[in-house]
Structure formats: structure tokens, C-alpha cells
Amino acid sequence: MAQTERTETRSEQEPLLSVENLQTAFFTDKEVIRAVDGISFDIRRGETVGIVGESGSGKSVTARSIMGLVDTPGRILDGSSIRFDGEELTDKTEKEYRNIRGGDIAMVFQDPLTSLNPVYSVGNQIKEALRLHQGMKGAQATEEAIDLLEAVGIPDASRRVKEYPHEFSGGMRQRAVIAMALACDPELLICDEPTTALDVTIQAQILELLDDLQEKRDLAIMFITHDMGVIAETSDRVNVMYAGEVVESAPVEELFANPRHPYTQGLLKSIPGNQPDADRLETIEGDVPTPNEPATYCRFEPRCPKAFDDCTRVHPEGVEVNADADDHTAACLLYPEDESREEAVAVHDRRGNDEEVTNE
Ligand code: SF4
Structure with missing residues (x-):
């Protein structure tokens, strides 16, 4: 699946699924949990897009939002858009959704039972x-x-x-x-951790099967996992999620060769065998926070080894990592990396203010 040439050709096609500014929140008596907080990505026919992140990053809520399966007290907020084959799904009735679910879009869950x-x-x-x-x-x-x-x-x-x-x-x-x-x-298959409960050899067989089926049927696949190794084997492009946001997005080879967001770098360092010289496996200390207020700062800041003062005051927006990159974005104040630190922070500040005005 992960073939650069194919990705380049695919990227010129119209997306089969286009998610834009998706926001899904759960309203409880005590708080509002912004499980998915303004994410955007596309999937084209024959393409596998991986969504990776720890538990609590919003991966499965993203899948359930696309499938029209968000249960009360959750709902998709105004201003979100999910377009499938040119049709907006967020304003479909439950009856209309039933034909799409299991028809044009099907889902495979972690536990087959x-x-x-x-x-x-x-x-x-x-x-x-x-x-x-x-x-x-x-x-x-x-x-x-x-x-x-x-x-x-x-x-x-x-x-x-x-x-x-x-x-x-x-x-x-x-x-x-x-x-x-x-x-x-289906035209789109959403796989939510489909191999997590299986042992390694069976996992490899299922991944191979999905690859074969995709080739034969020109299926678009959205592959959700917490496992970077599985992402490397399955995906053409990767969206890394953290606390409800996409923090990095790139074609798979580029992401593995040049991870830019400190969270992605941490995820890659925590793969066994990826740091042969290290005595101990590196881990990312701490937990994913519950995103229960609009982000006016970087949600990764408490765990970030590269954090600096502005990270607690400016929300990082997804920007191209440098002027030459045309398909690699990171939501981190260190980018664009070819700008001075001050100017890079100002880019995010301006972008955030523009978005606030657009959302009003
Ligand atoms: S914005 Fe700051 S805290 Fe957030 S990932 Fe980048 S360097 Fe780390």
C-alpha cells in the first residue's frame, strides 16, 4: 500500500471522503469534552490513510462521527463538514444514514464479537x-x-x-x-484497531488480506491504530492525533524519515528496536489530557521536551513544516522551521485569530 508513486498520482484525484473542521463534543453535567476538536483530512479511492495516537486522542470518535454513530450526550458541532463522494453527511437523517452505514461505508472493529x-x-x-x-x-x-x-x-x-x-x-x-x-x-472501509486483539502472525495475515482486497476493489481505507509499526505497513499517508487534534500529517515515508512534531518523534522513539543504541526504551511521560476547553495553548506542552514560554499562550495550527514542504504539516510553534522562532509563533497567532473570526 505504501507506495510513493501511487500516493502522488492519488493526491491529484478528488477525495472520496473529505473531513473539514470536524468537531465532536460530549456534553455532561460537569463539563464539555471536545473529543474531536477541529480536524481536517481527505481520503482518496485506493488510498489508505492511517490515524495514529494514544488512547484518548480522539481516533475512534473520529471514526464514529463519520459513521453517524455518535451517541448522546455527544454530537457533531455546527461548522463541521464530512463530505462523502460529494455529499454532505452531517445533515443526513438517521434513516438516510442507515443506507450509507454498512453500504457505501463499512466498519471493522477491534473485537470481531x-x-x-x-x-x-x-x-x-x-x-x-x-x-x-x-x-x-x-x-x-x-x-x-x-x-x-x-x-x-x-x-x-x-x-x-x-x-x-x-x-x-x-x-x-x-x-x-x-x-x-x-x-x-463499500467504497470506504474504516478499520478501528482491527488487529490489536490478534497475535502477531495473524495480524500480518489480516493486514495482507486488507492490502489484497484494496488492490482488487480500489477500496479507500481509514486505518485507526495506536501502533506505529502497523501504520508503517498499511498506510499511504498518516495523520497523528493528540487530544482531539491532528498534530502532524504527511505521506508515510516522509513521516517516518522526518518526523517533525515532538509528539510524533516521541511515538517513534518508543517503538522497540527503533533506538538500538539506547539502554532503555524511551517513553512519553504523562497522559493525554481530556480536551475540555477550547485550546488557546498547546495541549502537548506539559509532556513536550521542546516546550518554551509561548507554548502556554498560543495555539499551534497545522502549518507546512518549511517553505519547500508541500504535503507535510505540523501543529507546533517550532514550524515553519525556516522562519525565526518569533516569526513562526506569529504565523500561528495570526492563523488562530483568522480562524476565530471565520468561526464567529
Ligand atoms: S508547540 Fe511547543 S509544546 Fe507544543 S509541541 Fe511544539 S514545542 Fe512542544
């Missing part, structure tokens, strides 16, 4: 998806369910189609869930 019903055979569950989204019934649906199980690498599919989820191993269950998602013939 969340998606599989234990009292129905795997085949019947795939057939139900085929009936709902493609109008297939009877022998035609059974045949298609068997084909889908074969497509996701389940051996002896004509026998296993009649089996129940508990008769499948963990890896096979995740394959069955992917088959169910494909039964809807």
Missing part, C-alpha cells in the same frame, strides 16, 4: 448484509457468501458458511467480519 451475533451462523449474517445492501436472496446469496469467505481466505468455505462464530478462531472471526463488511460492497 462486537459485530458477530453468536446465535446466527456466519453465513446467515453475511447473507443478511447481502439482502439489505445488494438485494440478494436464497441460493444466490449463499453462493456469494461462500465466495466472500473464500475471498477473505477462509478454507473450506462451503462447510464453514454454516458454522457459528464460536466455532471460528479469533483470526478467522476477524476475516468473517471483513467478509460481512465486503458484502455491503
Whole structure:
């Protein structure tokens, strides 16, 4: 998946999914949690976009927002936009959303048992998806369910189609869930930590399977994970999230070769084997804060080894990391790196003020 040439060609295409200034907040008696706070990114057909960050960074709420699955007391705030194939999704009714969800956009969750019903055979569950989204019934649906199980690498599919989820191993269950998602013939597949619960060899097989399926079906994939190693294997481009914001965005090779945001640098240093000379594995001290007020400062500041005074007073906006970069942004006051520190801070200050005026 991660091929530069393909990324360059893809980047000229119209995005299939375009998320702009997405803000999703949860309103409790005590506070407002701004789980996703003004993020923007695109996904094109045939492209895999990775969303990476620690727990609490807002990755899964982003996915649920796109799927129209934000539960009360949460909601998507005014001024947010999610466009899919040119259509705005944020103003769809629940009924309209039901056709999109599981149809044009399908999701694979971390735990396959969340998606599989234990009292129905795997085949019947795939057939139900085929009936709902493609109008297939009877022998035609059974045949298609068997084909889908074969497509996701389940051996002896004509026998296993009649089996129940508990008769499948963990890896096979995740394959069955992917088959169910494909039964809807989606254009965009959102994978939320789909391999986290699996052991390493099975994880590699599932990643390979997703890669194959993407190639055959020109699927767009949004891949959510906390694991930088998985991102390196799956993604064409990467958005790094921290406390509800995208703090760095770049094509995958560029991000790994030249990480700019101190948070991304910390994530990469904490991969086992990435610092062979170090005695101990580096970690990022502290936890992701709960974003419960509009950010007027850098949310990473308490954990940042490069923090300076202005970081507590100016909110970093996503800017190109230098004048030559045309596809690598970081939300950090150290950038653009070819400006003086003072001028770089002023760029963020001005950008933040402009956005405030636009949002009013
Ligand atoms: S803005 Fe300041 S605190 Fe935030 S990441 Fe950059 S250097 Fe660190």
C-alpha cells in the first residue's frame, strides 16, 4: 500500500471522503469534552490513510462521527463538514444514514464479537448484509457468501458458511467480519484497531488480506491504530492525533524519515528496536489530557521536551513544516522551521485569530 508513486498520482484525484473542521463534543453535567476538536483530512479511492495516537486522542470518535454513530450526550458541532463522494453527511437523517452505514461505508472493529451475533451462523449474517445492501436472496446469496469467505481466505468455505462464530478462531472471526463488511460492497472501509486483539502472525495475515482486497476493489481505507509499526505497513499517508487534534500529517515515508512534531518523534522513539543504541526504551511521560476547553495553548506542552514560554499562550495550527514542504504539516510553534522562532509563533497567532473570526 505504501507506495510513493501511487500516493502522488492519488493526491491529484478528488477525495472520496473529505473531513473539514470536524468537531465532536460530549456534553455532561460537569463539563464539555471536545473529543474531536477541529480536524481536517481527505481520503482518496485506493488510498489508505492511517490515524495514529494514544488512547484518548480522539481516533475512534473520529471514526464514529463519520459513521453517524455518535451517541448522546455527544454530537457533531455546527461548522463541521464530512463530505462523502460529494455529499454532505452531517445533515443526513438517521434513516438516510442507515443506507450509507454498512453500504457505501463499512466498519471493522477491534473485537470481531462486537459485530458477530453468536446465535446466527456466519453465513446467515453475511447473507443478511447481502439482502439489505445488494438485494440478494436464497441460493444466490449463499453462493456469494461462500465466495466472500473464500475471498477473505477462509478454507473450506462451503462447510464453514454454516458454522457459528464460536466455532471460528479469533483470526478467522476477524476475516468473517471483513467478509460481512465486503458484502455491503463499500467504497470506504474504516478499520478501528482491527488487529490489536490478534497475535502477531495473524495480524500480518489480516493486514495482507486488507492490502489484497484494496488492490482488487480500489477500496479507500481509514486505518485507526495506536501502533506505529502497523501504520508503517498499511498506510499511504498518516495523520497523528493528540487530544482531539491532528498534530502532524504527511505521506508515510516522509513521516517516518522526518518526523517533525515532538509528539510524533516521541511515538517513534518508543517503538522497540527503533533506538538500538539506547539502554532503555524511551517513553512519553504523562497522559493525554481530556480536551475540555477550547485550546488557546498547546495541549502537548506539559509532556513536550521542546516546550518554551509561548507554548502556554498560543495555539499551534497545522502549518507546512518549511517553505519547500508541500504535503507535510505540523501543529507546533517550532514550524515553519525556516522562519525565526518569533516569526513562526506569529504565523500561528495570526492563523488562530483568522480562524476565530471565520468561526464567529
Ligand atoms: S508547540 Fe511547543 S509544546 Fe507544543 S509541541 Fe511544539 S514545542 Fe512542544
